[in-house]
Structures are given as C-alpha cells and as structure tokens.
Amino acid sequence: MRRAALIFVLAVLLLAPGAWAGPKCPPQKRMSRALHETLHEAQKLMEQKKPAQAQAKLAKFAADESNPHPQLSFLLGVLTYQAKQNDKAGKYFAAAMKANPCFRAAIRNLAVVRYEQNRPAEAAELALKAFELSKPPDYNLLYEAAVFYLGAKQVKKALPLLKRLAAQPKPKKSWLTALLQAHMDAKQPRLAEKVLKRLLAGWPGDASLWRLSASLATQRKDYAGAAAALAVAYRLKPPAHRSGWRRLGQLYRAAGAPLAAAPYYLRSFKGKSMGPKDLDLMAGVYLQGHDLKQARHWSQRAAKAKASGRRWARVGRIALEQKDYPAAHKAYVSAAKLEVKGGRHWLMAGYAAWQDEKFKQAAQDFAQAIKQAKDKSTTAKEAARGLKAVREIIKQREQG
Secondary structure (H helix, E strand, O other): OOOOOOOOOOHHHHOOOOOOOOOOOOOOOOOOHHHHHHHHHHHHHHHOOOHHHHHHHHHHHHHOOOOOOHHHHHHHHHHHHHOOOHHHHHHHHHHHHHHOOOOHHHHHHHHHHHHHOOOHHHHHHHHHHHHHHOOOOOHHHHHHHHHHHHHOOOHHHHHHHHHHHHOOOOOOHHHHHHHHHHHHHOOOHHHHHHHHHHHHHHOOOOHHHHHHHHHHHHHOOOHHHHHHHHHHHHHHOOOOOHHHHHHHHHHHHHOOOHHHHHHHHHHHOOOOOOOHHHHHHHHHHHHHOOOHHHHHHHHHHHHHHOOOHHHHHHHHHHHHHOOOHHHHHHHHHHHHHHOOOOOHHHHHHHHHHHHOOOHHHHHHHHHHHHHHOOOOOHHHHHHHHHHHHHHHHHHHHHOO
16 A cells, blocks of 8 residues: 555644534543644744744643643644654554544544554554544545555455445445455455456556456466456556566467467567577467468577477478478488487488488488387387388389
8 A cells, every 4th residue: 555644634623613523522622822822833834844843842842741632742743754753653643542532633644653563453443443433434544444454464354344435336446446456365256357347347448457357367267368358458558578578478378379479479579689498489389370381480590599309300390291301301310410319300300201202311211210219119110110111112113
C-alpha cells in the first residue's frame, strides 16, 4: 500500500460542534483561551511553512499540561509525523484518542502510524474503529482497514470488508482491485475472475488488469486465453523489458500456436546478440510449427555458432524431410564426426545417401554405423539391414 497521508484538519474546524464526536461519544473537553491562542499561532506558523517552530511552540505548551487537550496532542502528532518522528507521532495520536475515544481523525492517523511501524493488524482494527465512527460512512476508512488486514496476512478478516465495498453502487477501482487480490491470496480463482471481469468492464484500458487476467488464465492452464489477454495488455502498454515479449511467446507456444509465438520471441531478442541457445529456441519454435524453411535456417545458424552432433543432426533431419538429400547427408556426416559414439548419425547419413541413390556412399555410411554401434543394438540392426539392401542394389546394377 502507498504511504497514506495523515488527516490534517485546521484547528478552527476541529473546534466546531460535532467535528469529531459521534452521537454516543462523550462531550468535547473545553479548550482554554490560552490553548486556543497557541493553536492559532501554531496554525499560522504551519501556513508559513515553519513546522519546526510550530512544533516547538505546541510542545512547550504541552509540557505544562498534566492532561493535554486532545486537539493539542493531535496537532503535535501531525507535526512530529511530518518530521518523520513516527514513534513520537504515535504517542501523541494515542494520547488524543485516550482523551477522547471518539476522535476519529486521531484514530485514523494512529492507524497509519501503526501500519508504518509494521503493526498492520493493530492498524486495521484502528481504521475499522474510525470507519464505525464516521457519519455518514467514510468507505475510504473501510478500504484502509481491509488493506491493513491484507498487510497482516489476515485475508479472512479483509474479505468481508472488501465485499461490502464491492456491493456499493459505484465501487472504486482500488476497492475491487483489493478484493481481487484477496480472492487470489485466499486461493479462490473463480471468485477472483468474477471481480476481474467487473474491473475490465469498468476500466478496459488498464494494461495491469489485462496482465492480471493473463496470470489467472495461466493458473488454470488456459494458455490461449492467457496469451490473448497479455497481447491486449502489451498493445495498451508495451513491456518495459524484452523478457515480457518472451513471456508472450511462451504462452502462445504453450497454447499450441508456435508460429504466432515466433515474432514475439524475435522481439525479445531485439538489440541483443543471439547465442547458440537462442538460435536453438527459434529453430525449435519453427520446427514445432512445421515451418521447415525457417526451422532449417535457424538450425543451421545454431550449428555454425556452436557445432555439436545434436545440432547438425537436427539440420539433417529437416533437410531429409524436405527431400534435400545431399544437404541431409552432409549434415549427418558433420554430426557423426562430432559425436563418434552410437553410430546413429552414420545410420541416418546412410539413409540420406540411399534416398539420393548414392548406394556406394550409403554402404560406407552403414558400415561406419555398424562399427560404432553397440552389438545387437537397434542402430546396429538397422544399419546391417540397410547395408545388406544397398549391397544387393549395387550387385544388381553391376550385373546389368
């Protein structure tokens, strides 16, 4: 919660009948002429932007008082708070409240001080008391009480207050947002979604609400809905960091729309030098979307950036699917030279050569696969069958 501003009412207003007393509250304590003059002088100093002098004048007067008037304690509380002396301010507001238990402004200001002193539960109780004293009801105080309860991790106490606020004819955006957060904290996603719909209906141009919508959709694994909501959020307000675009790409990919994800992944790399893993990512995205041309382009870039058997094998697999057999063979041979165990890459090189009708080359590749593969392994068996088949073809061709 943002730091709440203290209630500061001019002394002359607080002297008016009923300014801080409710129907069941005790009568106001009479103010002496000397105190009235002192408060008036302090008020002038404050208007002249001399808070330290005003504080000193009031403190001097209070030192001679065994039972200070609540208005004197209240104004000292405001001045010490403004001077960032929270402990002193709390004592003055508490004194004002003790002198008059119905001094609503003092109670509310004490709530703010307690919250800033990391005592949110106590702050909530005080804010709630201030609300109960307000006539007509000041729902901003009820909202503060709810937010303080949320700060104290007491969601069950905050929820009834926030529901009451949400039931008002024209609830404020901040009230509904707090209720949404409370439902999320209470693990009530369906209720949170209902509140979010109200917020989006009232404030459709708020990007933060669409981001929240995306988060809720992600929680229930509705990745298509999450991607759509986050896309709206970014149209309203682009992400501050490139990781935001990557997140949108991830959602589209999770939703089974990799080709829709690709442009957002690319935006996440804008202004950044792409490393081998980044190139792998783009290759995988396009491969998932079965855009073989782009998949091969990014796969080749990754293999050239940091060669490995796995990377060149991916190039070979894509080229093989494109029926570009010479390129597939070349890629698999490169993979085999980098990864000399298992024989799988030589096996695939053999298949590529066979499809290209390079039977002698295929025989050599299958023989290499058998040499590297473990005995009786699947690769060894496939290579043996391949070698037998191409040798038969070579024999038939030689016999004319």
